[in-house]
Amino acid sequence: MLEVAIIGASGYTGGELLRFLHTHGEVEVVAATSRQYADTPVRKVHPHLQDMSLEFTNQSPEDLNVDLVFTATPHGASMSIVPGLVERGIKVVDLSGDYRFDDIHLYEKWYGLKHENPLEAVYGLPEMYRDEIKKANLVANPGCYPTGSILAGIPLVKAGLVDTLIADSKSGVSGAGIKPTPVTHYPNISDNIVPYAVTTHRHLPEIQEKLQKYGDVRVSFTPHLVPAIRGIITTLHSFPNQDITRDKIQKMYQEQYRDEPFVRVLDTGEIPRLSAVRGSNFCHIGCFEIDENGRLVVVSAIDNLVKGASGAAVANMNLMCGFKENMSLESCGLHP
Numbered sequence: 001m002l003e004v005a006i007i008g009a010s011g012y013t014g015g016e017l018l019r020f021l022h023t024h025g026e027v028e029v030v031a032a033t034s035r036q037y038a039d040t041p042v043r044k045v046h047p048h049l050q051d052m053s054l055e056f057t058n059q060s061p062e063d064l065n066v067d068l069v070f071t072a073t074p075h076g077a078s079m080s081i082v083p084g085l086v087e088r089g090i091k092v093v094d095l096s097g098d099y100r101f102d103d104i105h106l107y108e109k110w111y112g113l114k115h116e117n118p119l120e121a122v123y124g125l126p127e128m129y130r131d132e133i134k135k136a137n138l139v140a141n142p143g144c145y146p147t148g149s150i151l152a153g154i155p156l157v158k159a160g161l162v163d164t165l166i167a168d169s170k171s172g173v174s175g176a177g178i179k180p181t182p183v184t185h186y187p188n189i190s191d192n193i194v195p196y197a198v199t200t201h202r203h204l205p206e207i208q209e210k211l212q213k214y215g216d217v218r219v220s221f222t223p224h225l226v227p228a229i230r231g232i233i234t235t236l237h238s239f240p241n242q243d244i245t246r247d248k249i250q251k252m253y254q255e256q257y258r259d260e261p262f263v264r265v266l267d268t269g270e271i272p273r274l275s276a277v278r279g280s281n282f283c284h285i286g287c288f289e290i291d292e293n294g295r296l297v298v299v300s301a302i303d304n305l306v307k308g309a310s311g312a313a314v315a316n317m318n319l320m321c322g323f324k325e326n327m328s329l330e331s332c333g334l335h336p
Contacts, residue, residue: 002321005031005064007081008072010056011178013095015046016310017070022052024314024328026321030066033059061085068321070313071095076113082138083117091320092138093124093313099140100206110202123210124316126325127151127260133319141316142210144308145169145203145223148234150210151263151283152300155249155256156238157214162296166237167207167221172228172274175304183225194225230305231274235287236298246288249296253285261326262307262315272301275335279303281311281326282333303333 006017009032021029032042038058043050061069061081068091071078078096085092099121101107107115122129122136125147133139142150149167156162170193176184183194201223208219250268257263266272266286277284280303287299302308311329318325 002027002068003030003066004068005066006070006072007033007061010034010037010045011072012174012305013072013309016305017072017313018042018046018049018052020311020314020328022049026323029054031059031064032056066090068317075111079115079117083119086119086138093141093316095141095309095313097143099138100142102209106205106209110205124312125150126315126319127263130319133316136320139316139320141313143203143206144175144232144304146206146210147308148232148283148300148302149207152234152236152285152298153211154214155252157211157217159252160215161240162217162238164218164238167219167234169232169234170224170226171232171304172230173225174229189225190227192227195222196225198222228274230278230303232302232304232308233274234300238296239294240296246290249288272299274301275333277301277303277333279306280331280333281307281315281329283307
């Protein structure tokens with residue numbers, strides 16, 4: 001039995017990690033840390049986990065004696081925790097942005113932090129780096145917005161069809177975290193759509209750096225908050241450099257993701273829905289429409305807390321530890 005710990009387990013991503021690991025036949029969660037809720041039963045903070053007898057602890061990372069740790073910690077905090085764990089031979093899946101970038105200067109520029117402890121990590125998108133993840137001791141879980149944008153963009157960039165992509169993303173409010181803010185206050189977000197960090201969101205360089213593994217492409221990205229709890233819809237706009245039909249585009253996506261356990265390519269013209277992936281680790285990609293000016297539109301949908309965070313982290317754990325990739329992640333979405 002694999003023994004795992006979650007550092008920072010009281011937030012939404014911690015709750016989702018616990019939900020999936022609770023039904024995992026090869027894993028035992030032996031520690032879920034939270035300074036705020038130390039000695040509090042997990043079910044009191046995550047009310048959907050009534051059958052979980054675990055209590056939160058305030059253990060330091062140095063006191064954890066486990067096989068694998070999920071660090072569900074803020075950006076800047078992980079870099080002070082992860083190196084000590086890795087040095088002790090503990091595998092780590094980090095859900096912060098601290099180890100996602102190949103170019104550390106990009107991280108420092110966009111996150112406004114000096115990286116004190118750079119380490120070699122594998123970017124945790126199995127659709128890109130499955131074989132590398134299997135051999136990794138440290139996996140950097142992707143950001144939620146990048147997951148939907150990268151998966152929607154790979155086939156176009158790989159085929160050399162585009163040199164510019166514009167990603168317009170709409171996210172449910174859970175992406176802002178468990179702590180309420182004036183922006184996420186119900187009267188301010190309900191019946192509203194709120195663009196933010198319109199040209200300066202820190203996920204922009206992550207999307208561009210990873211897509212540039214497939215070709216020379218520029219990415220523009222604008223996120224929005226919408227009055228939903230879960231999910232990210234990304235509408236990807238581009239102008240292909242050659243005449244191509246939407247049917248050929250769809251076949252290209254089908255070929256790219258034919259053997260992927262968590263990507264579903266929809267029929268031509270079918271639009272992905274947030275409700276179809278809610279609660280699941282699936283990414284749906286569809287639309288494939290081309291307008292009279294040659295603009296191609298591709299749409300992806302993910303659950304930001306699952307495929308965009310905790311579900312992806314569990315899939316990475318499965319790969320790192322020799323389990324079947326979709327173990328405990330098989331359930332489909334919750335529509336309607």
